[in-house]
Amino acid sequence: MTDTAQRTLAMGGMTPDVAHCAPSDILTPDDRYQELFVAVQTQRIFADSKTFVDCAPSLAPEEVLRRYREDADKPGFDLSRFVGTYFTLERTPPSEYVSDPGQGLVEHIDGLWDVLTRTPEAHPAYSSLLPLPRAYVVPGGRFHELYYWDSYFTMLGLANSGRHDLLVSMADNFSFLIDTYGHIPNGNRTYYLSRSQPPMYGLMVELFESHGVARAIRYLPHLRREYDYWMDGEASLRPGEAYRHLVRLPDGSLLNRYWDERDTPREEGYLEDVTTARDAPQRPAGEVYRDLRAGAASGWDFSSRWLGDANDLSSIRTTSILPVDLNSFLFATERHIARLSDAAGDVDAALAFAKRAQARQDAMTRHLWSDADGAFVDYDWQLGEQRTQLSAAIAAPLFSGLATREQAHRSAVAMAERLLAAGGLRTTETSSLQQWDPPNGWAPLQWIAIHGLRKYGENRLAGDIAHRWLSTVGSLYARESKLVEKYSLHTSDAMSASGGGGGEYPLQDGFGWTNGVVRRLLGDHPEHHAHQVKAA
Numbered sequence: 001m002t003d004t005a006q007r008t009l010a011m012g013g014m015t016p017d018v019a020h021c022a023p024s025d026i027l028t029p030d031d032r033y034q035e036l037f038v039a040v041q042t043q044r045i046f047a048d049s050k051t052f053v054d055c056a057p058s059l060a061p062e063e064v065l066r067r068y069r070e071d072a073d074k075p076g077f078d079l080s081r082f083v084g085t086y087f088t089l090e091r092t093p094p095s096e097y098v099s100d101p102g103q104g105l106v107e108h109i110d111g112l113w114d115v116l117t118r119t120p121e122a123h124p125a126y127s128s129l130l131p132l133p134r135a136y137v138v139p140g141g142r143f144h145e146l147y148y149w150d151s152y153f154t155m156l157g158l159a160n161s162g163r164h165d166l167l168v169s170m171a172d173n174f175s176f177l178i179d180t181y182g183h184i185p186n187g188n189r190t191y192y193l194s195r196s197q198p199p200m201y202g203l204m205v206e207l208f209e210s211h212g213v214a215r216a217i218r219y220l221p222h223l224r225r226e227y228d229y230w231m232d233g234e235a236s237l238r239p240g241e242a243y244r245h246l247v248r249l250p251d252g253s254l255l256n257r258y259w260d261e262r263d264t265p266r267e268e269g270y271l272e273d274v275t276t277a278r279d280a281p282q283r284p285a286g287e288v289y290r291d292l293r294a295g296a297a298s299g300w301d302f303s304s305r306w307l308g309d310a311n312d313l314s315s316i317r318t319t320s321i322l323p324v325d326l327n328s329f330l331f332a333t334e335r336h337i338a339r340l341s342d343a344a345g346d347v348d349a350a351l352a353f354a355k356r357a358q359a360r361q362d363a364m365t366r367h368l369w370s371d372a373d374g375a376f377v378d379y380d381w382q383l384g385e386q387r388t389q390l391s392a393a394i395a396a397p398l399f400s401g402l403a404t405r406e407q408a409h410r411s412a413v414a415m416a417e418r419l420l421a422a423g424g425l426r427t428t429e430t431s432s433l434q435q436w437d438p439p440n441g442w443a444p445l446q447w448i449a450i451h452g453l454r455k456y457g458e459n460r461l462a463g464d465i466a467h468r469w470l471s472t473v474g475s476l477y478a479r480e481s482k483l484v485e486k487y488s489l490h491t492s493d494a495m496s497a498s499g500g501g502g503g504e505y506p507l508q509d510g511f512g513w514t515n516g517v518v519r520r521l522l523g524d525h526p527e528h529h530a531h532q533v534k535a536a
Helices: 003-010 016-020 031-032 033-044 049-053 062-073 079-086 105-112 148-161 162-182 201-210 216-230 269-276 285-297 324-343 347-367 393-398 407-418 441-455 459-480 511-526
Strands: 246-248 254-256 307-309 312-317
Touching: 031 033, 031 062, 033 049, 033 062, 033 079, 033 269, 049 201, 049 269, 049 324, 105 162, 105 459, 105 511, 148 162, 148 347, 148 441, 148 511, 162 201, 162 216, 201 216, 201 324, 216 324, 254 324, 254 347, 269 312, 285 312, 312 511, 324 393, 393 407, 393 441, 407 441, 407 459, 441 459, 441 511, 459 511
Parallel strands: none
Antiparallel strands: 246 254, 307 312
16 A cells, blocks of 8 residues: 555545645634734624634734734724724625525525535635635534534535535545544634534434445544543543543443533633623633533523523533433444444444443433433533423434433423424523524424434424424525524414524524525425425
């Protein structure tokens, strides 16, 4: 075997030029610009905190900071003018795409993939964007970067659209991120490197194989490395202790939580986080920041699911909670690794990971299954008690194949009775100002529920959720010729269907994971092609 071939094999089959893609440093905007960063964010130079962290400097960052320090105390200094002089706003690449009001929803989605695709050549010097070797699909709106768990749901649609070229590119990108940083970050930004998102890589690998993109076994080394990231510290953790993503409960059970390495304000939400921490003077600010960051790592940013008080974001306690969905996804990862290890002839690893999956299933049944609710619920390990409200995460054990038949059926009943709304599956039972609470519904949660229910033969409810969701999306599309990030589920009626609200930023159009889930569901439910999918 040649040296080139050996390097290619070691990198999971990617070409060697990938190895030269890593940036020279991974400083975040806060690290890089220091007091200039704090001044820009606290003085609200931009309405959206994410705007500045996505800017690129017109000079070397060290020189920009030097000039700021030299000029900041001079009479008449104008911070807004300074930023306008030395920073360039990130722009959406030009596109000739115009939504056709007479176009069907499938054609609309298929036409958007290229609009939402970014290429390696688009990575400007000194920006917070982490270079990637291949093309990738972004969500749209204010989100100009790749997001981890979003991408799995986007990929569902790419596969149904026959865009295997983008599936291959994104497979290489995620493998590259694991090789380069030891994990898949929240997104390909320096300020996202301190955390990940729900671990969907194993599910992506399954998708690649099922659509003939690549054999799953090719990605086994990357899957193992990502798993190690989530399980770091396992060997030395004693009962009652927590370290990073891991918690060992008093009975010796080992389960995972969301975590971020930093305990400072999120750079893309700096002023918002500083304000939230000030609302909790009884708590150390670093503790609040860590829980806010961990909430962002969960993908549910934010939800009453993580709060002590549904009306108070400063009561957030994400790191105290062992989530149903995270542990279900890691159970699936353990099962994937066991299966692929067996296929690779590594019997010892196959047996070891099968035992890990069984241990996790047993621990979740002991601590997260609520017989009273008939569903798996989150567990607060610091308080030693289950969380009381249900969320759409109860579908994750079905989606991952962890639930028993009886648990799956009872979970389906709980979903239908407590979470089903006119327009689809609600996120939680508690309305709040947070965007991952009612009345909002989100595409990934619909897919997890629908697919999980189908696995266990709960086809009537699965079909009902799919119909309600497609009607909601189709109704808004018929009126406004667009898909959005989230939807209000109060109705699916064509005249009153609307996008969701709440959260830290306005409703975003686009939208990657909505496009992906809807495109896949339209393939499963062709009857929806004939109604509520044509723009008026």
